[in-house]
Amino acid sequence: MKALKYCGYAIVGLMVLAVIVLASVAALVDGAFVKSRLERYLQEEKQRTLSIEGEPRISIFPVAGLSLGKTVLSERSSDKTFVSLDSLAIGVRVMPLLTGEVAVDALALSGLRANIVKLKDGRFNFQDLLADDRQGAKKATEGRDIEKPEPPKLRIAEIRIEGAQLSYRDESSGQELTVSGFHLKTGRLEDDTPSPIVLSAAVTGKKPEVGLKANLSGSARINLARKSFSLAKLDAKVTGNAANLRGLDLGISGDVAVDGDRNLVDVNGLQIRADGRFDRDALTLLLAVPRIEVTPSKAAGSAITGNLKIAGPQRSATLSLNVGAVSGSATALSIANVMLDIDANAEGNTVKARVSTPVLANLAASTWDLPKIVADVRLSGPMIPQKSVTLPIQAALKADLGKETLSAQVSTKFDESSVQAKLAATKLQPLNANFDIDIDRLNLDRYMRPAGEKSVGGDPPVDLGALKGRTVTGKVQIGALQAQRVKLSSIKAEIRLANGKLEVAPHSANLYEGTLSGRLSADANGNQIALKEEVKAVSINPLLRDLADKDVLEGKGDMTLDVAMSGPTVGAMKRAMNGSARLQLKDGAYKGI
Numbered sequence: 001m002k003a004l005k006y007c008g009y010a011i012v013g014l015m016v017l018a019v020i021v022l023a024s025v026a027a028l029v030d031g032a033f034v035k036s037r038l039e040r041y042l043q044e045e046k047q048r049t050l051s052i053e054g055e056p057r058i059s060i061f062p063v064a065g066l067s068l069g070k071t072v073l074s075e076r077s078s079d080k081t082f083v084s085l086d087s088l089a090i091g092v093r094v095m096p097l098l099t100g101e102v103a104v105d106a107l108a109l110s111g112l113r114a115n116i117v118k119l120k121d122g123r124f125n126f127q128d129l130l131a132d133d134r135q136g137a138k139k140a141t142e143g144r145d146i147e148k149p150e151p152p153k154l155r156i157a158e159i160r161i162e163g164a165q166l167s168y169r170d171e172s173s174g175q176e177l178t179v180s181g182f183h184l185k186t187g188r189l190e191d192d193t194p195s196p197i198v199l200s201a202a203v204t205g206k207k208p209e210v211g212l213k214a215n216l217s218g219s220a221r222i223n224l225a226r227k228s229f230s231l232a233k234l235d236a237k238v239t240g241n242a243a244n245l246r247g248l249d250l251g252i253s254g255d256v257a258v259d260g261d262r263n264l265v266d267v268n269g270l271q272i273r274a275d276g277r278f279d280r281d282a283l284t285l286l287l288a289v290p291r292i293e294v295t296p297s298k299a300a301g302s303a304i305t306g307n308l309k310i311a312g313p314q315r316s317a318t319l320s321l322n323v324g325a326v327s328g329s330a331t332a333l334s335i336a337n338v339m340l341d342i343d344a345n346a347e348g349n350t351v352k353a354r355v356s357t358p359v360l361a362n363l364a365a366s367t368w369d370l371p372k373i374v375a376d377v378r379l380s381g382p383m384i385p386q387k388s389v390t391l392p393i394q395a396a397l398k399a400d401l402g403k404e405t406l407s408a409q410v411s412t413k414f415d416e417s418s419v420q421a422k423l424a425a426t427k428l429q430p431l432n433a434n435f436d437i438d439i440d441r442l443n444l445d446r447y448m449r450p451a452g453e454k455s456v457g458g459d460p461p462v463d464l465g466a467l468k469g470r471t472v473t474g475k476v477q478i479g480a481l482q483a484q485r486v487k488l489s490s491i492k493a494e495i496r497l498a499n500g501k502l503e504v505a506p507h508s509a510n511l512y513e514g515t516l517s518g519r520l521s522a523d524a525n526g527n528q529i530a531l532k533e534e535v536k537a538v539s540i541n542p543l544l545r546d547l548a549d550k551d552v553l554e555g556k557g558d559m560t561l562d563v564a565m566s567g568p569t570v571g572a573m574k575r576a577m578n579g580s581a582r583l584q585l586k587d588g589a590y591k592g593i
Contacts, residue, residue, distance in 0.1 A: 031056040042073070046128055048082070049074040063105055065091035075115075076128055086111025086163075104156040112164040120171045154224050155190035177205040186220065194219045194232065208243035227260030245283075248276040254289070263330035263364045265294040267301075281312030287321075294330050294363065301326035310344075317344035333361040349381030366402035373397065379447075386446045389414060404428040417442050435474035444483040459571040464500075464524040472497040481509075485546045488516070500524035514538035514556070528566040529573065535559040540585065555588030 032055050039050045050073050057067040072084040091105035117125040164182035169175070181202045187195040199216040218234040238250040254270030270289040277283065285308050292301035306321035320341040328334040335358065342353040354376050360369040373395035380388035395410040406425040413419075418440045425433035478491040493507035505519030518533035540557045544550045563579030566572075 031058050034058055047077045049079070059091075061094050063091040064094050065089070065105070070111075075125060080115075081113065082115055082125065084111070084113045085109065101153040101155070104154075106158050106160075107156065108158075108160045109164065110162045112161070112166075114166050116166065116168045118168075118170045118172070152224065153191075154222070155188070156186070157188055159184060159186045159189070161185075173207060175205070175207045177203070177210065179203050189220070189222050191223055192221050192228075194221055196220075197231075203240075210240075210242050212238055212240035212242060212248070214238045221257070223259075226262065228258065228262075228264075230257035230266075231255070232257075244279050246277045248274065250274040250276075263294070263296050265292060265330075265363065267292040278310070279312070281310050281315065284309045292326055294326070294333065296330045296364075299326050299328045299330065299333050315344070315346035317342070330363045331365070333359075333363060335359040347381075349379070349383050351377070351379055353377040366400065368397075368399045368401070370395075370397040383449060384447055385449065389447055401428075406433075415443070415446060431470040431472065433470075433472050435472070437474070437476045439476075439478045439481075441480040442478060442482070444481070445485060448483070450484070459569045461569050462527060462567065462573060464502075464522055464527050467497060467502050467522065467524040468500040470497055486543070487512070487546065511535065512539045512543045518561075526566055527568060528564065530564040531561065533559070533561040540588065553585075553588060553590060556586045557588075558584045558586070 035052050035056055039052070042048045042050045051071065052068060053070040056069075057065070059065040066088065068085070068088040070084075070086055071088070073082050074080060075082045087108070087110045089106060089108040093103040093105060096103040115125075119125065161182065161184040165178065165180040166182070167179075168177045179201050181200065183200045184198070186197045189195045197216070197218055197220040199214075201214050203210055203212040203214070205211075214237070216234070216236040218236075219232040221228070221230040221232075223229075232255045234252060234254055234256065236252040238248065240248055242248065251273050252271070255266070255268040256270060257264070257266040259265075267289050268291055270287075272285070272287040274285040275283065285306075287304070287306040289304050290302045292304075293299070294301075303325055304321070304323035306319075308317075308319040310317040318341075322337075322339045324335050324337045326333065326335055337356055338359055339354065339356040342351060342355075344351045355373065356375075357370045357373040360371065361367065373393070375391070375393040375395070377391040377393065378388065379391070391412055391414050393410065393412045395408060397406070397408040399406045404425075404427050406423070406428060408423045410421040410423075411419065420438045421435065423433060423435045425431060472495070474495045476491070476493045476495065479489065481488045481491055488509040488511050491507075491509040493504050496503045496505075500523065502522045503519065505521070506517060507519070508515065508517040510516075514535060514537040516533065516535050516538075518531070520532075521530045522528070523530075536558050538557050538559075540553045540555050541551065543557075544553055560582045561579070563577055563581070565574070565577040567576050
């Protein structure tokens with residue numbers, strides 16, 4: 001028996017020795033062979049040229065590692081550079097992979113340069129590199145329900161990225177964006193172990209013009225398995241220009257921690273401050289979050305305050321935010337009152353408003369409820385014929401951010417008008433929504449300047465680009481409407497927005513004993529506007545008295561109008577207007593003849 005035991009020990013020992021020998025032999029792979037095969041594959045299959053200086057070093061066990069010198073990958077069928085780097089070194093321990101853990105010994109990257117281009121047909125210049133993998137994955141998963149894998153446990157000994165640059169260009173819009181001088185250095189990232197982190201970068205761009213510098217430092221914790229992230233002793237700063245925002249000086253400091261799996265939020269001493277100029281207006285922002293702690297069993301925190309000031313030669317505004325103390329828990333979060341005060345002035349016209357609401361939320365389900373929004377808005381100034389108007393508004397809003405749904409109801413009564421509105425969104429991004437607006441009566445002449453009083457300015461632009469990327473349907477009903485002294489009643493309109501085209505059709509109204517009906521469309525694809533209207537059996541005398549203060553004609557009138565226009569400005573649209581108009585007067589008489 002002892003002999004058998006010793007033979008067993010010997011066999012096991014030989015097996016272990018064989019494994020060690022095989023591992024030692026395979027520990028270093030022939031880098032020259034891998035380099036030549038990879039260069040040939042990219043050239044023959046992807047029509048890209050790969051150039052690697054020197055011989056890559058590739059190891060398999062106990063650390064799967066890759067080390068590269070200067071490397072350049074070209075664009076497809078071109079000698080232009082797609083990606084290049086000065087050096088790369090990465091190593092992942094093999095044995096921990098068997099237990100679902102990714103243990104990165106080191107990640108060092110120097111001199112990365114990547115050029116991303118969105119082509120005119122909407123494709124990106126790297127899609128050919130992903131095509132085979134995507135098609136194979138699609139075929140492999142067809143007809144099967146695939147569960148999302150759990151994120152692995154991750155620990156990284158160190159990350160060191162130096163001098164990276166990422167450039168983006170959109171061939172259709174001409175937009176360019178470059179992140180350069182990107183430096184990132186961390187210590188050991190493992191579970192909840194804090195690690196120092198230092199980051200810096202510069203961002204430049206065109207359309208819009210951008211020139212920003214960013215720096216960040218702090219102590220980070222990352223746990224992918226628990227979907228948790230925290231930054232302690234955060235000190236971030238952004239300076240520079242972005243479009244019309246000039247001289248930006250933004251600073252963020254404090255401690256922030258979020259744990260998605262356990263529904264934990266912990267904010268301590270967070271402060272955001274910013275100074276800058278927007279066009280000719282000076283901006284100052286200050287937001288302070290002293291303390292918020294949310295757990296599944298409780299929620300607590302002190303008041304949040306914020307203040308935004310705008311001061312310029314033509315306008316000024318002050319916005320003050322006050323968020324009451326937080327209570328409840330992560331699944332039943334409650335804020336007794338959130339209040340926003342607005343005091344704004346532009347060219348003698350003022351807006352004073354106060355908006356307040358309680359807030360209820362379930363952070364685990366990503367649902368938010370603002371059950372009682374109350375707003376008092378007062379508008380005054382020379383732009384309003386009656387000098388001032390006060391709008392008392394009541395509203396309610398519910399949102400499920402996980403499902404991307406939203407619903408809201410709004411009502412207001414002012415002067416002789418009563419307004420009821422409902423909104424429901426079945427998707428927020430891209431927006432897919434419907435609405436219903438009901439107004440009993442509205443006299444716009446109380447609130448709008450007469451048409452003869454022209455506003456100051458040149459040829460204003462017409463940009464219908466905001467119509468793109470949204471799908472909206474709705475109905476509008478107005479019992480009685482007065483505008484430019486013309487009176488309409490029983491107004492009904494159906495509104496549809498899809499694929500960048502807005503249609504107000506059909507729409508109809510009663511007009512001076514007659515009827516009005518037609519369709520209006522605006523198409524962002526070409527910046528086009530078209531109008532078709534038909535007016536039947538309108539009493540001419542009262543219409544002219546109200547519209548032009550003339551009492552010269554009697555009779556009934558019919559009119560048809562079919563016009564279209566396009567262009568980048570109001571003036572260009574007027575010059576490009578074409579179509580037809582037809583006017584017919586029945587039983588007419590000119591007074592005095």
